[in-house]
Amino acid sequence: MAGKPVLHYLDARGRAESIRWLLAAAGVEFEEKFITSKEDLQKMRNDGVLMFQQLPLVEIDGMKLVQTRAILNYIANKYNLYGKDMKERALIDMYTEGIADLNIMVLHYPFLPPVEQETNLAQIKDKTKNRYFSAFEKVLKSHGQDYLVGNKLSKADIHLVELIYNVEEIDPSATANFPLLQALKTRISNLPTVKKFLQPGSQRKPSPDEKARQEIIKILH
Structure with missing residues (x-):
């Protein structure tokens, strides 16, 4: 059986938050690996796992997917959230x-x-x-x-x-x-899955305060 999807991103909303929402709404348990420094991000780039040198990255079904829309479309297709035709x-x-x-x-x-x-x-x-x-x-x-x-x-x-x-x-x-x-x-x-995601302690991220904003800027720029 395939393991849980793994989302690689900062401990912040950004481009990854819509991915968290979609996985949670679909009832999919997922893991997160947080990028906490510029060195973390550079290591991923050096290791060649970021096709276009940028986050987010989702490991799912044996693939390493980048580009937010591609990730969201794959999840929507996989979990029947993308229409019938x-x-x-x-x-x-x-x-x-x-x-x-x-x-x-x-x-x-x-x-x-x-x-x-x-x-x-x-x-x-x-x-x-x-x-x-x-x-x-x-x-x-x-x-x-x-x-x-x-x-x-x-x-x-x-x-x-x-x-x-x-x-x-x-x-x-x-x-x-x-x-x-x-x-x-x-x-x-x-919806039970979304209700759970909206509860305190879930993987939903808060709006960044000043300290968080500075940390995000430091890592990405």
């Missing part, structure tokens, strides 16, 4: 790309100099309300189903709920005018 997968990919666009902005926000945070937060709020959350609210309203695609849980739902949690940390009122997104968040959060 090409049309559904195209929608899931389209929604996921939009989610990632906003999530990158949100994840970068804590690393901005304080002088830039106010302007950036205003941009995040504007795009959340007028571009992204409004679009997903419209999708859910258009078909009246419980999930974004095919009335079945997919990686798009999981990524969207992760995004909602991330946005609400910096803007608690983000979903105030989006009742269907609120309902989706509640629905996904109550």
